Amino acid sequence: METAKPRTLPLSKRGFNFEMIMWIFTRLTALAMYGFILAGLIGGLIVSAQTGANLADILRWAFLPNLNENPLGAYIWITILVKLMVIAFVLIVSGHGVHGVLEILDDYFAGVVARRWFRNGIIAYALVVNAIAIYVIWAS
Amino acid sequence: MANIHQFDVVVVGAGGAGLMAGLYASRGAKTAVISKLYPTRSHTGAAQGGIGAALGNLEEDKPEWHTYDTVKGSDYLGDQDAIEFMCNEAIDAVLELEHMGLPFDRTPEGRISQRPFGGHTNNETGKPVRRAAHAADRTGHMILQTLYQQCLKNKVNFFDEYQALELLIVNGKAAGVVAVELATGELHTFHAKAVIFATGGHGRIFEVTSNAYAYTGDGAAMLLRKGLPLEDMEFFQFHPTGIYKLGILITEGVRGEGGVLINGKGERFMPKYAPTVKDLASRDVVSRAIYTEIREGRGANGSNYVYLDVRPESVIKYAALDGRTNPDGSPYTITGEEVLAKLPDIIDFCRVYLGVDPVTQLMPIQPTAHYTMGGIPTNKYGEVVIDDKNTVFPGLYAAGECACVSVHGGNRLGTNSLLDLVVFGKHSGIKAAEYANQVDFQELPGDAEAGARSQFDTLRNGSGKENAFDIATEMKKVMFDLVGIYRNEKDMRSAVEKVRGLQERFKQVRVTDTGRIFNTDLLNTWELGNMLEVAEVIAHCALNRKESRGGHSREDYPERDDQNWLKHTLAWKKDGNVSIGYKPVVITKYQPKKRVY
Amino acid sequence: MGLKRNVGLAVALRYKGKTPFWSYILHRIGGSALFTFFTIYIMALAGVDFASGILGNWLFQIFSLSFGLFHIINGLRITILDLFPNLIRRQREAIWLEWAVFLPLYGFMLFVVFRSAVGG
Amino acid sequence: MEVTLKIFRYNPEVDKKWHYETYSIEAEETDRILDLLEKVKGHVDGTLSFRRSCAHGVCGSDALRINGRNYLACKTLVRDVGHKITVEPLLGLKVIKDLIVDMEPFFNNYKKVLPYFINESPLPADGKERLQSPEDRARFDETTKCILCAACTTSCPSYWGNESYLGPAALVTAHRFIFDSRDEAASQRLEILSETNGVARCHTIFNCTMACPRDIKITKAIGELKMAMVTGKLD
Numbered sequence A: 001m002e003t004a005k006p007r008t009l010p011l012s013k014r015g016f017n018f019e020m021i022m023w024i025f026t027r028l029t030a031l032a033m034y035g036f037i038l039a040g041l042i043g044g045l046i047v048s049a050q051t052g053a054n055l056a057d058i059l060r061w062a063f064l065p066n067l068n069e070n071p072l073g074a075y076i077w078i079t080i081l082v083k084l085m086v087i088a089f090v091l092i093v094s095g096h097g098v099h100g101v102l103e104i105l106d107d108y109f110a111g112v113v114a115r116r117w118f119r120n121g122i123i124a125y126a127l128v129v130n131a132i133a134i135y136v137i138w139a140s
Numbered sequence B: 001m002a003n004i005h006q007f008d009v010v011v012v013g014a015g016g017a018g019l020m021a022g023l024y025a026s027r028g029a030k031t032a033v034i035s036k037l038y039p040t041r042s043h044t045g046a047a048q049g050g051i052g053a054a055l056g057n058l059e060e061d062k063p064e065w066h067t068y069d070t071v072k073g074s075d076y077l078g079d080q081d082a083i084e085f086m087c088n089e090a091i092d093a094v095l096e097l098e099h100m101g102l103p104f105d106r107t108p109e110g111r112i113s114q115r116p117f118g119g120h121t122n123n124e125t126g127k128p129v130r131r132a133a134h135a136a137d138r139t140g141h142m143i144l145q146t147l148y149q150q151c152l153k154n155k156v157n158f159f160d161e162y163q164a165l166e167l168l169i170v171n172g173k174a175a176g177v178v179a180v181e182l183a184t185g186e187l188h189t190f191h192a193k194a195v196i197f198a199t200g201g202h203g204r205i206f207e208v209t210s211n212a213y214a215y216t217g218d219g220a221a222m223l224l225r226k227g228l229p230l231e232d233m234e235f236f237q238f239h240p241t242g243i244y245k246l247g248i249l250i251t252e253g254v255r256g257e258g259g260v261l262i263n264g265k266g267e268r269f270m271p272k273y274a275p276t277v278k279d280l281a282s283r284d285v286v287s288r289a290i291y292t293e294i295r296e297g298r299g300a301n302g303s304n305y306v307y308l309d310v311r312p313e314s315v316i317k318y319a320a321l322d323g324r325t326n327p328d329g330s331p332y333t334i335t336g337e338e339v340l341a342k343l344p345d346i347i348d349f350c351r352v353y354l355g356v357d358p359v360t361q362l363m364p365i366q367p368t369a370h371y372t373m374g375g376i377p378t379n380k381y382g383e384v385v386i387d388d389k390n391t392v393f394p395g396l397y398a399a400g401e402c403a404c405v406s407v408h409g410g411n412r413l414g415t416n417s418l419l420d421l422v423v424f425g426k427h428s429g430i431k432a433a434e435y436a437n438q439v440d441f442q443e444l445p446g447d448a449e450a451g452a453r454s455q456f457d458t459l460r461n462g463s464g465k466e467n468a469f470d471i472a473t474e475m476k477k478v479m480f481d482l483v484g485i486y487r488n489e490k491d492m493r494s495a496v497e498k499v500r501g502l503q504e505r506f507k508q509v510r511v512t513d514t515g516r517i518f519n520t521d522l523l524n525t526w527e528l529g530n531m532l533e534v535a536e537v538i539a540h541c542a543l544n545r546k547e548s549r550g551g552h553s554r555e556d557y558p559e560r561d562d563q564n565w566l567k568h569t570l571a572w573k574k575d576g577n578v579s580i581g582y583k584p585v586v587i588t589k590y591q592p593k594k595r596v597y
Numbered sequence C: 001m002g003l004k005r006n007v008g009l010a011v012a013l014r015y016k017g018k019t020p021f022w023s024y025i026l027h028r029i030g031g032s033a034l035f036t037f038f039t040i041y042i043m044a045l046a047g048v049d050f051a052s053g054i055l056g057n058w059l060f061q062i063f064s065l066s067f068g069l070f071h072i073i074n075g076l077r078i079t080i081l082d083l084f085p086n087l088i089r090r091q092r093e094a095i096w097l098e099w100a101v102f103l104p105l106y107g108f109m110l111f112v113v114f115r116s117a118v119g120g
Numbered sequence D: 001m002e003v004t005l006k007i008f009r010y011n012p013e014v015d016k017k018w019h020y021e022t023y024s025i026e027a028e029e030t031d032r033i034l035d036l037l038e039k040v041k042g043h044v045d046g047t048l049s050f051r052r053s054c055a056h057g058v059c060g061s062d063a064l065r066i067n068g069r070n071y072l073a074c075k076t077l078v079r080d081v082g083h084k085i086t087v088e089p090l091l092g093l094k095v096i097k098d099l100i101v102d103m104e105p106f107f108n109n110y111k112k113v114l115p116y117f118i119n120e121s122p123l124p125a126d127g128k129e130r131l132q133s134p135e136d137r138a139r140f141d142e143t144t145k146c147i148l149c150a151a152c153t154t155s156c157p158s159y160w161g162n163e164s165y166l167g168p169a170a171l172v173t174a175h176r177f178i179f180d181s182r183d184e185a186a187s188q189r190l191e192i193l194s195e196t197n198g199v200a201r202c203h204t205i206f207n208c209t210m211a212c213p214r215d216i217k218i219t220k221a222i223g224e225l226k227m228a229m230v231t232g233k234l235d
Ligand SMILES: Cc1cc2nc3c(=O)[nH]c(=O)nc-3n(C[C@H](O)[C@H](O)[C@H](O)COP(=O)(O)OP(=O)(O)OC[C@H]3O[C@@H](n4cnc5c(N)ncnc54)[C@H](O)[C@@H]3O)c2cc1C
Pocket: B012, B013, B014, B015, B016, B017, B018, B034, B035, B036, B037, B038, B039, B041, B042, B043, B044, B045, B046, B047, B048, B049, B050, B051, B052, B139, B140, B162, B163, B164, B165, B198, B199, B200, B201, B210, B211, B212, B214, B218, B219, B249, B251, B370, B371, B399, B400, B401, B402, B414, B415, B416, B417, B418, B419, B421
């Protein structure tokens, strides 16, 4: 006999709710962070080629860029690009990390009220931290 | 007492039969299902090979053939009206299971797959026919799960881990049961208009057995204590292939897939005993063949076991010798992977318990106590009947292994038990609900629990001189050695005596656990009491029947004797003694003739 | 009814499952460590002195970076297995591979951190 | 040969706290742990309580923690675990007595995932079976093996952390139906599983897979459920 037709459920019918969106978001951001790390490393290498930095410095720039000490500060478009990238990175990290913390809390607290408050608290926290981060990065 | 529940129908037991009864009864009446195990732990879940129905999905097959095979398998002791009824219902029953979602294995066309099984033949050629609908080697598991799931869907009321202790009879009618809630030790009275017993068998009275610890004959013993008879108790099935020493079952499906039996000399011996169907002869025949080989010194390593061989090279070799073919006519072959795919659980058992891999090694096997053909006499609607005229006992029903319809007669064919559960479970449920809607509740006596309580008190107040575990061990040995596959006057006399002796000793037992919560000590001891009672009846009936028929084979009377013994045995327990009566066999189309395979 | 026994970390860790349970625990700690690091880092960016102080502390660096590194590598394993459930049957190999990647990187990281801690 | 059997004991009617009792008994390498428990109960202490029925690993009654890991007592031989054997009740469920735990929360979770076949479409016109190809049947074969022994759920750290998590066993049952080509309620089940107490609580720890006496690849099944929610693909 013919095998039955492939069965695919429409988006509204597969239980794709907040929980599952965040589940896939966590995996995708994980991959995205790898992307940024690679981008950071490559960027660091380019910088090092121009400034003759050593490996430790490359890694420091890649992972803990200190925008005030940007050795290439002269090129304005690079500064903007780097800033935007860092902001995106921060948003992704905070999305991933903040939801991760919520996940841990949800694992141990099952009360409906508790869970609601944790969720609200976490969202508030994310908003505040992201606002500060964006401001600081942009203004620096 | 406070714990009184009222239901139209109460089903005792939640195996295949109990769940089917519960499902159907609850459609027409307020129903409760009580079970001493969680329903999914019932012994139906252990059934492996398949459920028989002449679906004809792979080759020609008809219900008439199924009927004839069953009659012949029963050694003409089965009631032919009931057998015909069951075999005709079989097709719809299996399809109904499929509609309930049971995941049967499939043929390439997408239909339910079927495999050959012992005793099931094409009546024209005499060759084995593919009749057993299966789901890998866990068909029973799937039936149990599916039925339980459907019961949940239909919101059947379950009382899990409630053990029934006593049947209540008021004015000569069933009025309910008393049960103990294991978790609290409290007694509960289930007041009902109709009671359905589906408590399974009692294979635990034998030493080497494929049966669960829970198979202690509770239902049969409860009825016996109420002065009701049991039917054909001498007929107990020994399955040819149990794992050596442990008794764990290796399904006939292994031979259905081409496995063969090999003796200690490495010879295949079944052709000697059953020239046409060979390894797929019916179970009594194969069990006796194995025993004969062992007795004549051809057991493996000079010991009391033989081998089952399902290594692909052997299967192919013997299939070629037998001229076995696939449905399309090509020679039958099998690969190691196919063996694994078709018999995963069997392979797993052998690896875990024997350290043997059946794909490359031989499995040591020995016959094992397996199935209770006898039991609570019923008609084909599941109504309990209590005498030779088939007088119905109002409000009382039985189905499944605890019942004796009788469709299995002297020997049950593989796959017919699962069928029995589904067909008669359903009809007893329907009948019970119908009956309950026509009658009123019987008034219960002031203290309905008194009987159950006093049974417990006896066990709690014994002198403590005897140990229940030892008595059980001895009973199992006595029954297996003296009332086993081959029987004779001398052995069985001594068995009756010994079981009596054990019953006396049992009176000296005292339960050590004095608590209420999960007192398994008390309940296991109570179950031992049931087993002793059932064992006594079996030994008596077996001693009484002076012929060989089906699973009952006597060395001193090796032939079947239709002149004197083409009749059912009924046994009552009266004033501490077993008394015996008879009931005619219903014969419609098939006149008894010699049984050759 | 019945006796309730909470399964604390000590009991849980003694469960002999022969599974990557430790990875899960380390992943949790790593995630939390990275989260803490991230929070403090943002505070430091915002000019909070006390946060920069912590960030400069090499013990803190070792702590958060070592667990963090584990989180990152283990996270990749989880992500891959999650997105391709068929690969789950290879999970034992995945664990070996993970440690094989983690340990050298970890050694290298320690080297870098120590060098900058000692040599500036 | 002699083995030392250390058994968790708790009698609710007497004890405030549990304790361990040690027994030395004769055993053979091929004895099941269940046989040893039966021996202790039969000859040493009749009050020892545990569940059992089939004695060959198909009914799911006797899942216990043996030497620190979940097994079926009837499917574990002395030669598998050595001569010093510790037997304890499953973790994460309340102990009622000795080795018996309260299974109600477990079965309640099972009942939450619509654990039954749902197909309200009319039957085939010939009244026969609904067709299903062998491949479609094979798709969910593994998860039909579950015997509801609870070994998986009670080995899951996520379940220990929070008993409102549905747990692997319930997810296995859901998988059995969701991937059955004949069933029509996949979407309802996925919605149930996608709630906070559903698959989101599974962190791929694998304890369940290792504990399952029926060798079901539970973590993989749960992984397939998660991806089904994301992609909507059921084959
Ligand atoms: C290993 C094995 C393999 C088999 N393979 C096959 C096969 O391939 N094909 C086939 O057709 N047949 C097979 N059989 C036979 C068949 O499985 C059984 O005969 C059948 O399942 C019995 O079903 P049941 O519903 O009567 O009893 P069970 O399923 O055993 O149910 C009995 C129920 O009664 C309850 N109960 C018992 N006593 C009490 C009490 N005092 N109070 C409350 N509840 C009680 C139990 O809890 C249980 O729920 C096999 C049997 C075994 C052992």
